[in-house]
Amino acid sequence: MLDERARTLLKTLVEHYIADGQPVGSRALSKFSGLDLSPATIRNVMADLEEAGFVASPHTSAGRVPTARGYRLFVDSLLTVQPMEARQMGQMEEALHGRPSSQIIASASQLLSSLTHFAGVVIAPRRPSSRIRQIEFLSLSEKRILLIIVTADGDVQNRIISTDKAYTPAELVSAANYLTQNFAGLDFEQMRLRLSAEIRQLRDDIKPLMTLALEAGDAAMTESATPYVISGERNLLDVEELSSNMKRLRELFDLFEQRSSLMRLLDVSNSAEGVQIFIGGESGIAPLDECSVIAAPYAVDGQVVGSVGVIGPTRMAYERVIPIVDITARLLSSALSTKSDN
Numbered sequence: 001m002l003d004e005r006a007r008t009l010l011k012t013l014v015e016h017y018i019a020d021g022q023p024v025g026s027r028a029l030s031k032f033s034g035l036d037l038s039p040a041t042i043r044n045v046m047a048d049l050e051e052a053g054f055v056a057s058p059h060t061s062a063g064r065v066p067t068a069r070g071y072r073l074f075v076d077s078l079l080t081v082q083p084m085e086a087r088q089m090g091q092m093e094e095a096l097h098g099r100p101s102s103q104i105i106a107s108a109s110q111l112l113s114s115l116t117h118f119a120g121v122v123i124a125p126r127r128p129s130s131r132i133r134q135i136e137f138l139s140l141s142e143k144r145i146l147l148i149i150v151t152a153d154g155d156v157q158n159r160i161i162s163t164d165k166a167y168t169p170a171e172l173v174s175a176a177n178y179l180t181q182n183f184a185g186l187d188f189e190q191m192r193l194r195l196s197a198e199i200r201q202l203r204d205d206i207k208p209l210m211t212l213a214l215e216a217g218d219a220a221m222t223e224s225a226t227p228y229v230i231s232g233e234r235n236l237l238d239v240e241e242l243s244s245n246m247k248r249l250r251e252l253f254d255l256f257e258q259r260s261s262l263m264r265l266l267d268v269s270n271s272a273e274g275v276q277i278f279i280g281g282e283s284g285i286a287p288l289d290e291c292s293v294i295a296a297p298y299a300v301d302g303q304v305v306g307s308v309g310v311i312g313p314t315r316m317a318y319e320r321v322i323p324i325v326d327i328t329a330r331l332l333s334s335a336l337s338t339k340s341d342n
Contacts, residue, residue: 002052002073006045008033010054011078013046014066018315021240023063068280068314071292075277075318082319084327088115092327096335106229108308108332113232115324118239118312119256122332123266124227125305130155131187135179135213137172145172145209147216152185159216163209175206179213188218219260228259241290241313251287261285266307269295275326280314290314294321296329300336308332 002010012033013024026042037045046064049055054070057063066074095111096104105124112120130151138146143166149157167175182198183191192214202210233256236242242249255262265283269276278293288311295309308329310321 002049002054005035005037006049007078008035009042009045010049010066010070011074013055013064014070014074014078017065018317021315023058023061023065025061025063028063066314068282071279071314071318072282075279079319079322081322084323089327093331096328096331099335101336104332104335105227106231108328109229109231112308112310112324112328113235116310116312116316116321117232117235118310118316118321119230119232119236120308120310121228121230121262121266122308123263123306124229125300125336131185132180132191133184135176135183135217137167137176137209137213139167139169139172142166147213147220149217149220157217157220159220161209161212161216163212165208167209171206171209175209175213179210188214192218228263230256236312239313241315245290248287248290252291255285255287265293266295266309269307269309270297270304272297275322277318277322292316292318294318294325296325298329298333298336300333305336 009029012029016024016028016032026039026046029042029046030037030039046055049070050057050064053067054073055064056067058065092111092115096107099107105122109120109122112122114120130153132149133152134150136148136150138148140146140160143163145161145163145167147159147161149159151157179191183194186194195210195214233253236249236252242252262285265278265285265288275294275296278288278295280292281289283289283291283293290313291311292314293309293311295307297304297307299305308325310325312321
């Protein structure tokens, strides 16, 4: 546990670093903390905070910066959230209400992005599971196969499967025909239940392909059944902490393209109350190690159906972004619930 003096200095350091992005020295802490402490005392407290993992010293500076652990303590117990101005809340409400249902989700994502200058993301309500009309396999190389799924409503989903063994074109046709003939009209959850009972009857060499097809198909249909809208990704190119590492930035944009990992992270907020904050490595997703994700669930007629979120650097104005995410979730709930009444 930190004493009040250490908490005040850590709060001052985090706020100062968020404001200007420069390591914070003892002189600035003395000036802005409001504490009557000598520079030597402040340096001692900073050394203790560094040893405890709340701050770190960049090699090029005598000042210190917050670590992910420091941000976490700040967000959990030191942060003073700024109340939203009535004028801005009115503008947010106007941006979402009165629009067709098909546009509200995209509008919410764009709203989050424009207000925070980071990436805004919304997971839309899940659509009913699609039923399968046809499944095909196409050999891409010796151990890479393209899975093609055609649904009953004409949607087409593709997934690449990597196998441990090579399959002949005849084997792929036979496997595809088996799946189409036996499982057409079912969704992938129903397919999994039936196939788990029948898989013992299949040839041993074809069982792994069937298992991989089910896993890949289920993932593809889950993503298509859960629309996902992201806006403002390019804003992250203007964030110095992220743009200075192009390899990590490419990984981040790949994450936005693949979607599934980020959707699972945001789904966590669906089962929690209020705003959830993932700082750095807390997300468990490597490309987000230098980012924070702030997310909140939204509901239609009292039933949680999706989540909204903002993705930005760990150095963000949490006191401003948190209420933006919270209020956007509430306004989206209201707008969609109103639509369902009509």
